[in-house]
Amino acid sequence: xxxxxxxxxxxxxxxxxxxxxGDHSSLAGLVDELTPLxxxxxxxxxxxxxxxSDIVQTAWLKLLGALDQIRSPMALTSWLVTVxxxxxxxxxxxxxxxxxxxxxxxxxxxxxxxxxEERRVEVERTRxxxxxxxxxxxxxxxxxxxIAFTRRPDYDTVSAALDMPRGSIGPTRGRCLAKLRDALSxxxxxxxxx
Amino acid sequence: MTSPDEPLDELDHMILAGVGDMWRQADPVPGDLLxxxxxxxxxxxxxxxxxxxxxxxxxxxxxGDEQSRLITFxxxxxxxxxxxxxxxxxxxxxxxxxxxxxxxxxxLRTASGTATTVSDEDGRFVLDPVCSGLVQLIVRPSGTTRxxxxxxxxx
Numbered sequence: 001x002x003x004x005x006x007x008x009x010x011x012x013x014x015x016x017x018x019x020x021x022g023d024h025s026s027l028a029g030l031v032d033e034l035t036p037l038x039x040x041x042x043x044x045x046x047x048x049x050x051x052x053s054d055i056v057q058t059a060w061l062k063l064l065g066a067l068d069q070i071r072s073p074m075a076l077t078s079w080l081v082t083v084x085x086x087x088x089x090x091x092x093x094x095x096x097x098x099x100x101x102x103x104x105x106x107x108x109x110x111x112x113x114x115x116x117e118e119r120r121v122e123v124e125r126t127r128x129x130x131x132x133x134x135x136x137x138x139x140x141x142x143x144x145x146x147i148a149f150t151r152r153p154d155y156d157t158v159s160a161a162l163d164m165p166r167g168s169i170g171p172t173r174g175r176c177l178a179k180l181r182d183a184l185s186x187x188x189x190x191x192x193x194x
Numbered sequence: 195m196t197s198p199d200e201p202l203d204e205l206d207h208m209i210l211a212g213v214g215d216m217w218r219q220a221d222p223v224p225g226d227l228l229x230x231x232x233x234x235x236x237x238x239x240x241x242x243x244x245x246x247x248x249x250x251x252x253x254x255x256x257x258g259d260e261q262s263r264l265i266t267f268x269x270x271x272x273x274x275x276x277x278x279x280x281x282x283x284x285x286x287x288x289x290x291x292x293x294x295x296x297x298x299x300x301x302l303r304t305a306s307g308t309a310t311t312v313s314d315e316d317g318r319f320v321l322d323p324v325c326s327g328l329v330q331l332i333v334r335p336s337g338t339t340r341x342x343x344x345x346x347x348x349x
Contacts, residue, residue, distance in 0.1 A: 031228060031235070032228060035223060035228060035231065040217060040221075049221075053224055053230070054246070054247050056227065057230055057234055058244055060234070060235050061235060063235075064237060064240050064242050065240050065241065125212065126212070126216050129209075129213065130216060130220070133213065145217055147210060148213040148214035148217065177202075177206050177209065177210075181206075
């Protein structure tokens with residue numbers, strides 16, 4: 001495990017302990033830290049941005065009543081991710097909302113207009129990646145999306161986010177990454193090393 | 195801890211970092227979401243029942259009516275329907291109807307303070323005037339220690 005990861009873990013554990021003791025700013029620190037992941041969990045279930053915002057907020061409100069029983073940062077992350085995913089499913093089933101078709105989801109990357117030269121390469125890389133990711137199955141897209149926002153190796157969180165058996169995450173991740181590497185042009189890797 | 199899969203190599207790590215950056219650019223967390231969450235969870239009572247926003251209708255304005263929004267919040271034990279209307283002076287009027295009907299203390303938290311009222315026997319209540327911005331509606335059902343709260347919404 002990288003030292004950065006255990007440092008992060010220690011900081012999260014401190015925030016959690018202080019938040020349990022009623023320190024609002026520590027709780028706010030946890031919100032900053034974990035909301036980006038929860039956002040991806042809601043959005044990966046195909047909900048629109050307004051609904052996803054409400055769901056992520058609901059997960060945090062529900063946490064207030066459960067904070068007492070949560071002892072570790074890993075447990076906290078899994079708890080929040082599970083509630084977010086369940087809320088997302090509940091809303092989706094209630095409204096019979098359809099997952100957006102892949103071509104809609106991947107219609108176009110937002111175009112931020114002309115970019116300075118130093119950003120041009122970066123933007124071109126993102127576009128390559130976008131095109132490559134859009135060729136993957138929904139399952140692979142969702143899995144890689146969640147993994148990209150998860151500190152490794154945290155399969156509990158990924159399992160909770162996607163309701164996927166823990167044991168199938170590793171092999172599926174391997175297959176999805178292999179497909180993505182195939183779909184990326186060979187110069188993607190070369191450019192990236194520059 | 196061992197995993198059955200192949201360890202990731204450096205290119206995998208780089209691709210995953212790229213996927214993360216891609217989603218951060220294409221689908222960023224809404225700018226106001228962190229503030230909305232922090233505002234909503236700044237509550238003392240943890241015996242909470244969290245209401246869900248279940249319906250938001252924006253009826254077509256007819257005959258020069260001011261625009262009004264109808265919102266429904268639901269939880270296991272309480273339903274609140276609110277109508278939000280703008281007053282001519284720019285402040286906001288909130289008309290609510292709460293079930294189960296009865297006299298229940300109601301609070302509307304805003305950035306600048308908390309307005310309180312009590313619903314009538316039919317469960318109706320009015321908060322007027324309210325300033326625009328983030329608000330959160332809280333009900334403390336009579337005869338319980340519970341706090342029923344909505345998510346924060348922007349008026």
